[in-house]
Amino acid sequence: MAVYIGDIAEPVPCISLYGISKEVDTIFSENKKIHGIVVVNEETPISLITRTHFYQKMGTLYGYNLYMGRSIELIANNEPLIVDYFQSITEVSKLAMERKEEDRYDYVIVTKEDKYIGIVSIQRLLMKLVEVQAEFASFLNPLTRLPGNHIIEDKLKEIIQQDKFSILYFDLDHFKAYNDTYGFKKGDELLQATADLLKKTFDKRGIFLGHIGGDDFIAVLNHYDFISICEAIINDFDRSVEQFYNSNHLSQKYVITENRQGVKEKIALVSLSIAIVTNQYQPFSNVEELVEGATVVKKSCKKIQGSCFLINV
Numbered sequence: 001m002a003v004y005i006g007d008i009a010e011p012v013p014c015i016s017l018y019g020i021s022k023e024v025d026t027i028f029s030e031n032k033k034i035h036g037i038v039v040v041n042e043e044t045p046i047s048l049i050t051r052t053h054f055y056q057k058m059g060t061l062y063g064y065n066l067y068m069g070r071s072i073e074l075i076a077n078n079e080p081l082i083v084d085y086f087q088s089i090t091e092v093s094k095l096a097m098e099r100k101e102e103d104r105y106d107y108v109i110v111t112k113e114d115k116y117i118g119i120v121s122i123q124r125l126l127m128k129l130v131e132v133q134a135e136f137a138s139f140l141n142p143l144t145r146l147p148g149n150h151i152i153e154d155k156l157k158e159i160i161q162q163d164k165f166s167i168l169y170f171d172l173d174h175f176k177a178y179n180d181t182y183g184f185k186k187g188d189e190l191l192q193a194t195a196d197l198l199k200k201t202f203d204k205r206g207i208f209l210g211h212i213g214g215d216d217f218i219a220v221l222n223h224y225d226f227i228s229i230c231e232a233i234i235n236d237f238d239r240s241v242e243q244f245y246n247s248n249h250l251s252q253k254y255v256i257t258e259n260r261q262g263v264k265e266k267i268a269l270v271s272l273s274i275a276i277v278t279n280q281y282q283p284f285s286n287v288e289e290l291v292e293g294a295t296v297v298k299k300s301c302k303k304i305q306g307s308c309f310l311i312n313v
Contacts, residue, residue, distance in 0.1 A: 005092045006085030008128050009110040009118035014038040017046060021067045021075060024049055025058075036107040036119065039076050043115040047076035050106055077103065085112040093129050096122060143188055144195035146211035152218055155208050156287045159220050166226045166278035168309075169294045170198065170233075172215035173302055177267040180257045182244070190244050190270065191215060197236055201229065224280045230309040237272045238307055245269060273301040274309035281313050 013027045039047040107119040139150045159165045179187040202209045208220040254266040275298035301310040
């Protein structure tokens with residue numbers, strides 16, 4: 001989903017380093033909608049002349065006589081923000097807002113292979129940034145704000161090309177019984193708490209974490225060091241889930257509610273199953289094989305009482 005600043009660049013007139021202010025006045029007079037002119041040395045941009053600054057200089061008591069027939073170097077901003085075509089709009093937005101207050105809304109100059117190709121106005125930059133953020137948000141799970149299936153699929157296609165990878169699928173066992181007993185609001189709180197626990201674990205390690213949907217999550221690792229991670233997650237989860245039950249349910253370690261066949265029975269408290277699929281033990285040629293392998297491991301994992309993890313060995 002990367003959007004480059006060069007994708008939204010548009011041309012404005014430029015002027016040679018050796019030009020004079022009279023030329024600038026002519027360009028501004030003939031192009032009422034532009035707010036800046038790029039100064040170039042051959043094809044390399046070196047400074048920027050803004051309409052506001054130019055006419056402020058000319059409007060001073062002796063400004064016209066001092067500047068109009070003289071070199072543009074006297075009125076140019078020699079420290080404009082110049083960025084490469086392939087820099088992201090997010091990065092450029094940050095750079096633009098970090099400029100001095102008087103320069104903050106000047107054009108951003110865009111180059112490709114150090115040659116001038118155009119500018120981006122701050123209005124255009126911020127509008128595109130909002131658009132991209134809205135588009136990105138549409139790919140996030142609305143409850144946990146974690147990447148959803150579209151981004152997850154792209155990540156799996158990427159990781160399967162690497163020499164080492166491990167995929168961790170997280171599933172909450174007996175989550176339906178919890179929802180039926182405590183209601184969807186508490187169920188959402190439990191899902192959010194689980195997401196927060198996983199974020200805390202993986203964010204500091206720079207590991208991709210996604211929310212497949214419902215009570216299913218996924219983490220994508222580029223290594224095989226997952227055992228200690230899984231053990232820590234299970235310990236943390238089993239402790240944190242206790243706060244979501246009343247004392248009676250905690251002491252008896254079950255709730256009584258209808259199973260999927262509509263028959264009331266004792267159903268264990270929510271636990272966490274982690275199905276691990278890694279190419280440490282078998283190769284995978286595509287994402288479909290990964291998903292199929294995970295499904296097999298997941299079924300075996302869910303047959304074990306309590307929180308656990310299993311690996312495709």
